[in-house]
Amino acid sequence: MNPVMFNLFGIEVHWYSVLILIGIILGIILLEKEAKRFKYPKDTIFNICFWAIIIGIIGARLYYVIFNFSYYSNNILDIFAIWNGGLAIHGGIIAGVATVIFLAKKHHLNFIKLLDIAAPSLILAQAIGRWGNFFNSEAHGIATTYANLKDLWIPEFVIKGMNIGGIYYLPTFYFESLWCLLGFIVLLIIRRFKYIKIGVITCIYLMWYSFGRFFIEAWRTDSLMLGGFKVAQILSLILFGVGLVYLIYLNRKGKYENLYNDINEKRITKKEGKKNV
Numbered sequence: 064m065n066p067v068m069f070n071l072f073g074i075e076v077h078w079y080s081v082l083i084l085i086g087i088i089l090g091i092i093l094l095e096k097e098a099k100r101f102k103y104p105k106d107t108i109f110n111i112c113f114w115a116i117i118i119g120i121i122g123a124r125l126y127y128v129i130f131n132f133s134y135y136s137n138n139i140l141d142i143f144a145i146w147n148g149g150l151a152i153h154g155g156i157i158a159g160v161a162t163v164i165f166l167a168k169k170h171h172l173n174f175i176k177l178l179d180i181a182a183p184s185l186i187l188a189q190a191i192g193r194w195g196n197f198f199n200s201e202a203h204g205i206a207t208t209y210a211n212l213k214d215l216w217i218p219e220f221v222i223k224g225m226n227i228g229g230i231y232y233l234p235t236f237y238f239e240s241l242w243c244l245l246g247f248i249v250l251l252i253i254r255r256f257k258y259i260k261i262g263v264i265t266c267i268y269l270m271w272y273s274f275g276r277f278f279i280e281a282w283r284t285d286s287l288m289l290g291g292f293k294v295a296q297i298l299s300l301i302l303f304g305v306g307l308v309y310l311i312y313l314n315r316k317g318k319y320e321n322l323y324n325d326i327n328e329k330r331i332t333k334k335e336g337k338k339n340v
Contacts, residue, residue, distance in 0.1 A: 066078055066079060066146075066147070078197075078198035079146055079198060079199050080145075080195070082191055085191055087116055087188055089187060089188070093184045093187065095108055095109070097183075101180075107172070110166070111166045111177065115166070118161075119155040119159030119162065120150065121158065122157060122158020123150040127150060127151040128142055128149070130288070130294060148195070148196065148202075151287065153294070159185075163181065173261065176261050178264075182264050182267075183254070187243070190240045190247060193236045193243070198224075202283065204232055204283055205232065205282055205284060207232065211231075212234075217234060222234075238279050239275065239279050242275035250264055250268060253267060256324075258319070259323045260316065260321050261321045262309060263310065263323065264323065265306070269302045269303065270307060270310070273306070274303060276296075277296050280299070
């Protein structure tokens with residue numbers, strides 16, 4: 064596949080960058096629409112999104128560079144060439160969530176509620192962004208055959224794109240994109256439940272993505288490694304466990320306590336001198 068989408072005045076515009084940008088834009092639109100439903104200040108939400116995305120991208124890149132330090136220590140300038148790929152979603156999630164928590168506290172907002180609002184947007188952006196790996200011929204799985212790929216009901220153009228150097232590979236990026244897209248639909252449905260609690264959507268996101276990523280990662284041939292273990296699988300187990308434990312904790316609360324869809328939730332300002340709900 065050609066990683067370059069088009070040339071603009073001699074500057075190469077890569078599919079990877081464009082698809083990530085599309086995912087971000089759609090994610091922000093979706094997030095702002097949901098935040099508006101709860102009467103969150105638009106400027107504040109945009110500010111949080113902006114910094115969470117910027118720091119999230121930096122975190123995703125640093126995460127990838129750290130686990131490929133032997134290469135980047137000898138190719139310093141390549142650290143900045145993110146259009147060639149190399150953004151680790153787990154690094155982005157960690158950095159992005161930390162940013163949301165910090166800014167939510169600064170603006171006296173419920174950071175768990177904000178994470179719930181952002182979760183569908185994040186998994187949608189992941190589903191779209193994965194196609195950047197397709198055009199970069201990366202994030203694929205083990206070698207296979209054309210017949211096996213046809214048996215998996217994979218579109219012909221994806222199969223052709225997975226013919227790299229005359230060898231067919233499993234399109235793990237494609238599997239993960241579909242898994243994230245399905246997760247996006249699931250989260251949209253769940254967040255309309257009347258008695259869903261604040262934090263449940265975030266828990267389901269962590270469990271849903273981690274479950275799929277753990278098994279998909281087993282097929283990947285370019286995984287980041289820690290010793291003899293795949294880092295993504297280790298983190299998937301940890302994040303799945305965190306989501307499960309917190310979900311159990313939330314379900315032990317009263318039925319009408321801390322409901323996500325309470326549009327009349329109280330958000331206390333500094334002037335009132337109280338904490339937010």
